[in-house]
Amino acid sequence: REIIYLDSVDSTNSYAKRLGEKDFIDGTVIIAEEQISGRGRLGRDWVSPKSKGIWMTILLKPDIKPEQASQVTLIAAVAVMKGIKGVCDTDIMIKWPNDLVHNGRKLCGILTELGAEIDRINYLCVGIGINANSDEKDFGDLNTATSIKIASGLQADRKKIIAEVLKSFENYYSLFLKNGNISFMLDEYKKASANVGKEVRVITKDGEFKAVAEDISSNGHLLVRRDGGRIEEITSGEVSVRG
Ligand code: BTN
Structure with missing residues (x-):
């Protein structure tokens, strides 16, 4: 190499x-x-x-x-x-x-x-x-x-x-x-994940929201749910996720 x-x-x-x-x-x-x-x-x-x-x-x-x-x-x-x-x-x-x-x-x-x-x-x-x-x-x-x-x-x-x-x-x-x-x-x-199962703040360029990080999909996206709603897929591009 x-x-x-x-x-x-x-x-x-x-x-x-x-x-x-x-x-x-x-x-x-x-x-x-x-x-x-x-x-x-x-x-x-x-x-x-x-x-x-x-x-x-x-x-x-x-x-x-x-x-x-x-x-x-x-x-x-x-x-x-x-x-x-x-x-x-x-x-x-x-x-x-x-x-x-x-x-x-x-x-x-x-x-x-x-x-x-x-x-x-x-x-x-x-x-x-x-x-x-x-x-x-x-x-x-x-x-x-x-x-x-x-x-x-x-x-x-x-x-x-x-x-x-x-x-x-x-x-x-x-x-x-x-x-x-x-x-x-x-x-x-x-x-090893510090987020899965926890409440997170998802910060995007359009604003931020609180949700629960529920899982990671097989293509590496974070699956979150806010207020017991439906699952949303977060891609890693321009977002920041905080505990
Ligand atoms: C981050 O967490 O924001 C990513 C940091 C990545 C730093 C590494 S150090 C080697 C390589 N060269 C850079 O300029 N950045 C990455």
């Missing part, structure tokens, strides 16, 4: 997108010690202090439909959780669609971006940001974040975590390509 290791970069996702526009090897991994303009979901910034975290992007060329891409994000969430747990004994849950949290604070975020035409994907970037050894001061006044070090009290071995995360991602991703959906890991996802 091709691994591109950078000391400093604007964003490993931006780097991957530039590669994606050209010829690239399926499965190329871009890792940086530092990101100057790390990006999060919904246009947010992602704090990426030098040598304190794992800032990496897996660049893929899957033969799937663009609407299946959000499933790869859920796969990444489960795989990354497994990978981290394989190395550190940290309690981690998944906040739909793809935040890994410890005691409600964010430990890892995933940003999936794609270059696609109407019915095919040219490239898919799975950007993974793991707060490994960040200290409280690295987060400034952001009080919703934590790191493996803060959570466990121990220095995290980034190399080991990267190896485990990539191993478990490859494993889940190849199962997904073989099966065409994520039903093989839904039970595992739901068991």
Whole structure:
């Protein structure tokens, strides 16, 4: 596998997108010690202090439909959780669609971006940001974040975590390509879910509402019900779901 290791970069996702526009090897991994303009979901910034975290992007060329891409994000969430747990004994849950949290604070975020035409994907970037050894001061006044070090009290071995995360991602991703959906890991996802069975606030660009998160569908959508009404399907695009 091709691994591109950078000391400093604007964003490993931006780097991957530039590669994606050209010829690239399926499965190329871009890792940086530092990101100057790390990006999060919904246009947010992602704090990426030098040598304190794992800032990496897996660049893929899957033969799937663009609407299946959000499933790869859920796969990444489960795989990354497994990978981290394989190395550190940290309690981690998944906040739909793809935040890994410890005691409600964010430990890892995933940003999936794609270059696609109407019915095919040219490239898919799975950007993974793991707060490994960040200290409280690295987060400034952001009080919703934590790191493996803060959570466990121990220095995290980034190399080991990267190896485990990539191993478990490859494993889940190849199962997904073989099966065409994520039903093989839904039970595992739901068991780790911090939302399913709970009341959530769904925030969209048109406003917000309260509902109960009841389930995850086999294509990775969140199924919610407000005021005992009918089930509504939430897709991960432009929404934020809070506890
Ligand atoms: C989020 O939770 O909002 C997603 C955060 C994703 C951060 C990672 S770090 C590596 C990759 N490069 C980026 O600029 N973002 C992702």
